[in-house]
Amino acid sequence: GTLTVSELADKLNKDSSEIIKNLLFLGVMATKNQDLDDDAIELICSEYDVEVEKEIILEDTDFDKYIEEDDPKDLKERPAVVTIMGHVDHGKTTLLDAIRQSKVTAGEAGGITQHIGAYQIEVNDKKITFLDTPGHEAFTSMRSRGAEVTDLAILVVAADDGVMPQTVEALNHAKAAEVPIIVAVNKMDKDTANPDRVMQELTEYEIIPEDWGGDTIFVPISALTNQGIDELLEMILLVAEMQELKANPNTHAFGTVIEAELDRGRGAVATLLVQNGTLHVGDSIVVGNTFGRVRAMLNDVGKRVKEAGPSTPVEITGLNEVPQAGDQFLVFADEKKARQIGEARHQQAILETRSEHTKVSLDDLFEHIKQGEMKAVKIIIKADTQGSAEALAASLRKIDVEGVRIDIIHSGVGAINESDISLASASNAIVIGFNVRPDVNAKKAAETEKVDVRLHRVIYKAIEEIEAAMKGMLDPEY
Numbered sequence: 314g315t316l317t318v319s320e321l322a323d324k325l326n327k328d329s330s331e332i333i334k335n336l337l338f339l340g341v342m343a344t345k346n347q348d349l350d351d352d353a354i355e356l357i358c359s360e361y362d363v364e365v366e367k368e369i370i371l372e373d374t375d376f377d378k379y380i381e382e383d384d385p386k387d388l389k390e391r392p393a394v395v396t397i398m399g400h401v402d403h404g405k406t407t408l409l410d411a412i413r414q415s416k417v418t419a420g421e422a423g424g425i426t427q428h429i430g431a432y433q434i435e436v437n438d439k440k441i442t443f444l445d446t447p448g449h450e451a452f453t454s455m456r457s458r459g460a461e462v463t464d465l466a467i468l469v470v471a472a473d474d475g476v477m478p479q480t481v482e483a484l485n486h487a488k489a490a491e492v493p494i495i496v497a498v499n500k501m502d503k504d505t506a507n508p509d510r511v512m513q514e515l516t517e518y519e520i521i522p523e524d525w526g527g528d529t530i531f532v533p534i535s536a537l538t539n540q541g542i543d544e545l546l547e548m549i550l551l552v553a554e555m556q557e558l559k560a561n562p563n564t565h566a567f568g569t570v571i572e573a574e575l576d577r578g579r580g581a582v583a584t585l586l587v588q589n590g591t592l593h594v595g596d597s598i599v600v601g602n603t604f605g606r607v608r609a610m611l612n613d614v615g616k617r618v619k620e621a622g623p624s625t626p627v628e629i630t631g632l633n634e635v636p637q638a639g640d641q642f643l644v645f646a647d648e649k650k651a652r653q654i655g656e657a658r659h660q661q662a663i664l665e666t667r668s669e670h671t672k673v674s675l676d677d678l679f680e681h682i683k684q685g686e687m688k689a690v691k692i693i694i695k696a697d698t699q700g701s702a703e704a705l706a707a708s709l710r711k712i713d714v715e716g717v718r719i720d721i722i723h724s725g726v727g728a729i730n731e732s733d734i735s736l737a738s739a740s741n742a743i744v745i746g747f748n749v750r751p752d753v754n755a756k757k758a759a760e761t762e763k764v765d766v767r768l769h770r771v772i773y774k775a776i777e778e779i780e781a782a783m784k785g786m787l788d789p790e791y
């Protein structure tokens with residue numbers, strides 16, 4: 314429920330006292346400021362012949378609606394957020410470790426093993442935030458969910474190996490995101506290192522070093538011996554400065570989930586990157602399709618903190634459910650608003666998954682046919698013998714309901730297996746088992762993929778069932 318008695322009264326244009334009286338008739342004792350559950354809201358609405366769903370579910374779920382634009386004078390410089398990308402084995406992980414180790418302060422040495430998906434270091438009194446998940450998969454999965462997190466990409470290329478397929482992928486991802494690239498030519502300690510070759514090869518992708526008249530910074534490094542790491546960090550600061558990265562530290566925090574998981578002891582744990590505003594312990598927050606209050610906050614070295622400003626990664630607890638990496642979050646002024654928006658986003662997500670991923674089932678076949686969405690019903694047959702599979706297929710092909718026909722996309726002998734289910738799932742088909750059953754894996758897969766599997770022992774019953782479903786005359790299943 315998301316409404317109090319008086320809010321419901323407002324929406325219905327009635328007096329609270331009238332609503333309270335009506336509730337009493339329905340056996341519900343309530344006061345003006347009491348929250349009503351969905352059932353009570355629905356009962357009252359039906360008394361007044363009001364459609365309840367739209368107004369309550371479709372609370373504005375878009376974060377943009379709740380974000381006030383910052384006054385330019387409130388904007389302050391913020392640290393750059395950097396992602397390290399490159400081909401496998403070119404040294405991304407080694408570089409992330411080298412950078413982290415190079416800036417460990419004595420006091421933090423104990424907590425340095427903490428991994429929260431991102432870390433921050435300080436160079437020349439300026440901070441830099443590194444996303445600690447190397448590779449472009451994470452980068453891209455965040456972008457595909459609408460989160461632009463990275464300000465700057467470090468493209469690691471091993472000097473002894475040169476440009477490889479994932480190097481090209483990574484640079485194309487960075488280009489697509491319009492993120493500036495610094496090339497770190499790694500493994501310079503090796504005898505076989507050939508940095509000129511790396512530069513040469515990258516010119517083909519319009520990455521041209523400054524020395525050659527281009528505008529890309531190349532830094533020769535060795536993540537293993539720490540050669541060039543300081544120069545690399547200085548170049549990051551230089552590029553970041555040119556970008557004039559800014560945020561308003563004095564507003565409700567907004568940002569993105571870097572990582573999230575369910576912890577046995579602590580419940581839902583999420584690493585958030587604050588992108589604007591400041592996040593505080595106790596804040597009411599909506600994260601993706603879930604919500605909660607920030608219970609505890611740990612920084613990247615595992616220390617408890619009370620607040621986190623722009624470009625700071627923190628691990629929080631206190632969410633109702635585990636969000637997904639790439640989800641965005643926003644802090645709300647009060648807990649009730651956060652809960653309302655969180656619940657509305659949750660419902661909306663359910664509705665969206667339903668409409669996007671619904672697989673056909675016999676129960677809704679008629680609906681699809683009626684709406685003209687379906688020209689053929691796709692079926693996979695598994696049977697005990699070749700003869701019975703063919704007999705069933707032949708009978709099914711004779712069915713014609715209002716021009717919609719049966720299309721047997723696969724038929725075979727033996728138990729229904731996982732590959733039958735994945736084929737059905739990918740092609741939106743129904744599986745019929747004739748004198749056979751699904752094996753254990755297929756059963757599990759059918760449940761998760763929501764594939765409709767029907768088992769029969771008599772041909773005419775199988776035919777009858779499909780025909781009835783197509784005509785919308787199927788008895789409900791119990």
Ligand code: GDP
Nearest residue numbers: 400401402403404405406407499500535536537
């Ligand atoms: P990733 O797959 O890109 O994360 O690569 P890793 O960081 O795991 O490194 C792959 C291998 O290259 C490891 O055996 C590293 O020790 C080695 N390596 C990384 N950087 C250097 C370097 O600068 N010099 C040398 N000689 N080896 C390196």
